[in-house]
Amino acid sequence: MSAAGKVGGELAPVFVALTQAGADLAADLRAVLPNALLYGKAGRVTGADLRFEDFSATLQAAFLEGRAIIGIAAAGTLIRALGPLLADKRVEPPVVAVAEDGAAVVPLLGGHRGANDLARELAAALEIEAAVTTAGDRRFGLALDAPPAGWRLGNPEDYKEFAAALLSGEKVTLHGEADWLAQSDLAFGQDGALSIQITEELGAPGPLCLVYHPAVLALGVGCERDCDPAELADLVETTLGQAGLSRQAVAGVFSIDVKADEKAVLDLAASLAVPVRFFDAATLEAEAPRLANPSDLVFREVGCHGVAEGAALAAAGPQGSLVVAKTKSRRATCALALAPSVIDAVSLGRAQGSLAVVGTGPGDPVWRTPEVEAAVLSATDLVGYGLYIDLLGPLAAGKTRHGYELGEEEQRVRVALDLAADGKDVALVCSGDPGIYAMATLVFELLDRGENDLWRRIDIKVTPGVSALQAAAARAGAPLGHDFCTISLSDLLTPWPAIEQRIEAAAAGDFVIAFYNPVSKRRTRQLAAAVEILKQHRPAATPVVLARNLGRPGETVKLVDLAALKPDMVDMLTVVLVGSSETQRVSRGGGGHWVYTPRGYSAKAKKKSEDAA
Secondary structure, three states: OOHHHOOOOOOOOEEEEOOHHHHHHHHHHOOOOOOOEEEEEOOOOOOOOEEEOOHHHHHHHHHHHOOOEEEEOOHHHHHHHHHHHOOOOOOOOOEEEEOOOOOOEEEEEOHHHOHHHHHHHHHHHHOOOOOOOOHHHHHHOOOOOOOOOOEEEOOHHHHHHHHHHHHOOOOEEEEOOOHHHHOOOOOEOOOOOEEEEEOOEOOOOEOOEEEEEEOOEEEEEEEOOOOOHHHHHHHHHHHHHHHOEOHHHEEEEEEEHHHOOOHHHHHHHHHHOOOEEEEOHHHHHOOHHHOOOOOHHHHHHHOOOOOHHHHHHHHHOOOOEEEEEEEEOOOEEEEEEEOOOOOOHHHOOEOOOEEEEEEOEOOOHHHOOHHHHHHHHHOOEEEEEHHHHHOOHHHHOOOEEEEEOOOOHHHHHHHHHHHHHOOOEEEEEEOEOOOOOOHHHHHHHHHHHOOOHHHHHOEEEEEOOOOHHHHHHHHHEEOOOOOEEEEEOOOOOOOHHHHHHHHHHHHHOOOEEEEEOOOEOOEOHHHHHHHHHHHOOOOOOOEEEEEEOOOOOOOEEEEEEHHHOOHHHOOOOEEEEEOOOOOEEEEOOOOOEEEEOOOOHHHHHHHHHHHHO
């Protein structure tokens, strides 16, 4: 895997540019990080995903979120901005400085968390050499505390003392096979005072001995439905301990596909920090000749003669072998198989499959939450209205897109569920908040119909977004400061009499009302009817906010009186906020008015003053 695929945690890396020249260089370097965002200085940089005024605050926010940062700026500028946050190098995200003219690339922070590798890739794109200063990298061509994928250092607490001895000239004896070590510039010798062990067993770690565990153990598990996760976890830990095997050598947790939603299995993989993969019954049954404990009872129940042993062997491959046969607790089983080389767990079987129903906000990337961004970045497939996917910009790079038109809502949700049931990580993209007049409701409605049992095995999450009503209210001031409600004026799915009843109730209750879907080309009478109802309950001068195209080019926010509100003032891209009888206007600098709905603080202050008197 390239450095670009490893750095930056779950959030998109960011290029930070102070000038247009820096932004242009970042655009060229996006070939290394296609998902990266561009943060640009307001007034100096065009085409940025996020425009900032305060450089230090913006850089610190990205750092605290755990993003990889590529600053197109002087190294000192970046260090001074991040200095107050520097505490623990083990958790610092990668920070790389790139000269504006492309003449230098320097990893500043997070060297062994991806910054060194990222700097090398950026430098290669610029046809220069990265200025890597980490001692181990410079002397030996590798970082012993950051082994390659598929390997784990069993005793990182001993690394510092070991590295000091190594840099002072001590030789190393290598026990076991590891090409990445053998091909390095380490000073190997049979009589070395230092040693490195390569083993799937616990080994003998210490200040003079580093123990590396290759991911060569396949952990197969089975359990009864709704097994206590603690029972399975205890069984596995006991089994590993009795066999003298390291949990660090476990490549993945493997089971049968009907357990794809089993909490005990999923929690076990999470606790071991390894992938979890599932095989169908036919794949497991193909391992029947190699099973130590075949069971006709298991075959009658799930279609194969062994789940734990079969899954372990299927994952270890044809050259693998059982090292621990099936062990049992009251409701769970596990087995371990040893592979001849590192197991690439993510390439085996099928993942659980996930569906993230994401709300991207009104449009501007600055309104997109980090949780949504992480869900999109981790997705293999994006499903949604084509415009909403387009608005993701660089975040959509490299993803399989499934774009649909308006009116195809049920089709796109079915596609998203089917893809997730097939083991894909899917993001169902909605604007605003996915639970407000969007796709989240339809996802659960289709689940409730019970059309496809496979859908119930999916890991489903709903990630909130900034809704259009929140964005409109923020642009206007604080019209939602007291009780409010939302009503959709579209009668395509809800009969007009029901909508009319809700308008009457909201008007009588004196709620601030956010009207969604106020008009369309063929539907204009509903807003006019709503206005007539509201006029019967609140003053003609009630403030009405018309917010259109929020967070996108051509955004407009207008303030009119209720009496002046006409259907031809709005369209389907407009949110209409109608104040209550208490909603007020207050002059704003530069002309116009803010709008707010008081909660009664003035009355409370007045009463407090009267009581004091």
